[in-house]
């Protein structure tokens with residue numbers, strides 16, 4: 001075990017990571033000069049972790065922990081590593097510790113939300129996502145998607161729409177909401193969402209085609225045909241060279257086959 | 264970032280003539296999120312003050328002004344209601360309000376105008392040209408730098424070689440492909456590696472960046488926080504075209520008849536059901552531009568200072584970009600893929616469908632047109648104008664804008680996807696004129712080391 005740790009510590013695999021060779025060499029030199037400096041091991045561990053060399057990363061975190069167990073970011077980084085390597089229970093311990101020490105650590109909060117989700121603790125995960133989304137000034141759309149995955153369909157749609165209200169008309173959030181709306185039989189809501197997406201897009205035809213597909217699946221045949229016809233009209237308004245594009249030609253044929261008629 | 268406030272000085276500040284302002288511009292100005300009718304102007308001062316940009320289409324008449332709320336040392340001002348394809352003159356800072364008068368008083372002689380123009384700090388008048396209307400063709404030149412930010416003489420030589428090459432031809436915009444500021448992408452790294460190296464280009468040409476692994480040391484994509492996200496103002500709501508991504512980590516924009524897509528190959532979810540890939544599909548499906556150009560940091564193919572065949576290299580990011588993203592880009596009809604990370608220049612044949620490791624490369628299957636793409640050689644690449652999935656694209660690794668050729672560890676440079684691979688410092692210049700796209704790789708000595716053309720018809 002000690003041998004393993006020593007191998008990991010000394011950067012067994014720098015040669016596999018040419019992009020961190022220089023940085024590791026720089027830290028190695030600093031460690032040689034100050035072997036008791038915990039922050040240097042933390043920095044080296046983080047470098048390895050970013051390149052998914054978990055063994056080397058962990059060895060360095062352990063050394064940092066020996067030297068200075070309360071080092072800022074250490075518990076968060078150990079939590080991240082545990083989660084990435086499939087040890088969610090350990091991750092939770094580290095992240096609880098991180099958040100006890102630094103309750104404002106947004107990164108730790110997001111990691112713990114994911115940890116809870118991995119452990120199946122949906123309510124705890126949701127609470128952490130709520131807190132993270134409230135705290136983040138510019139959350140990535142992924143966070144809204146991750147939270148939505150934990151919620152019943154109805155609440156998930158509201159959560160996604162909250163994301164859209166905050167971040168703009170983000171297509172990835174709309175796509176998830178569309179699937180949920182259809183699963184709940186909210187065809188009108190989904191159709192209205194597709195109308196919005198069509199109105200915002202330069203290529204309305206693909207969204208109108210989806211609208212037609214949605215209505216057809218719901219058995220609303222006449223409305224589906226109208227949507228397909230609207231898609232054909234949208235194609236008609238494209239410049240000739242775009243109408244001639246293979247994917248547009250294919251879409252046009254499909255729309256006609258589904259009962260769409262040209263204006 | 265901590266802002267130093269100089270509140271007691273403020274009243275005085277406004278009373279001061281333009282050239283004796285109490286604050287100094289210590290960064291910028293630089294141009295962001297350029298769109299045909301809007302432009303974001305950013306700069307930093309040593310003390311907090313109002314954020315004002317005065318601008319106009321005549322040097323002596325900066326009659327319009329735009330202001331951000333409050334006072335700050337980090338200034339972000341959006342100009343709106345601009346005319347597309349139009350040259351604007353501008354100056355920044357609260358004292359800039361005085362500049363028109365100063366100029367009026369001095370414009371009687373050209374010498375006096377030059378004095379104002381050359382004066383340091385806020386009195387300087389810079390220019391930018393708004394992008395032309397989206398859709399119709401308009402000639403464009405953009406400059407592409409991968410891994411530039413080493414702060415060394417090579418970076419400066421690559422820059423100067425381009426300045427000599429382009430001469431008076433304006434750079435309409437420029438792309439930096441990640442690893443923009445070594446070693447850690449900190450604010451001071453950016454100051455020395457970007458802001459102090461390219462001040463002229465920053466003030467006159469909008470910059471579109473991508474996130475690299477070195478930038479990623481000081482930035483976090485899921486929270487969109489850290490230095491990279493603080494420094495750049497990028498479109499999250501499709502403000503410059505394309506489809507809203509909701510994040511600055513990946514985004515798209517339009518310029519005339521070209522559509523540009525920036526991906527975050529370093530720190531965003533790269534999985535097939537991840538938000539970035541879903542957005543990419545929707546974004547590509549929604550564009551009507553003639554050209555599609557994608558740029559990001561980690562190359563799908565390389566045998567330079569990195570090896571795209573090794574999963575342990577760069578946490579398999581190159582593998583993900585090749586196996587997960589490249590099929591979607593090629594289905595979407597991409598024409599050109601620009602990457603860095605590997606500190607060399609590698610340029611492919613016109614390719615399609617190679618998503619495995621290099622031993623699975625089969626020229627008969629994956630090379631769509633086996634010519635070098637040169638009008639003065641065996642002929643240019645030809646593609647149909649209408650977007651056609653899987654018709655072929657050129658992959659370029661141009662990651663040597665700050666890196667000299669490595670003599671001690673010469674890279675293998677033997678990936679079969681590439682027509683040409685060279686171990687030299689340099690940058691890439693792209694000109695699009697209507698349905699013709701010309702690419703040049705210019706080394707640090709100003710030599711054209713590669714060139715090719717794609718024509719659509």
Ligand SMILES: [Fe+2]
Pocket residue numbers: 019441442475476477560603604605
């Ligand atoms: Fe890199």
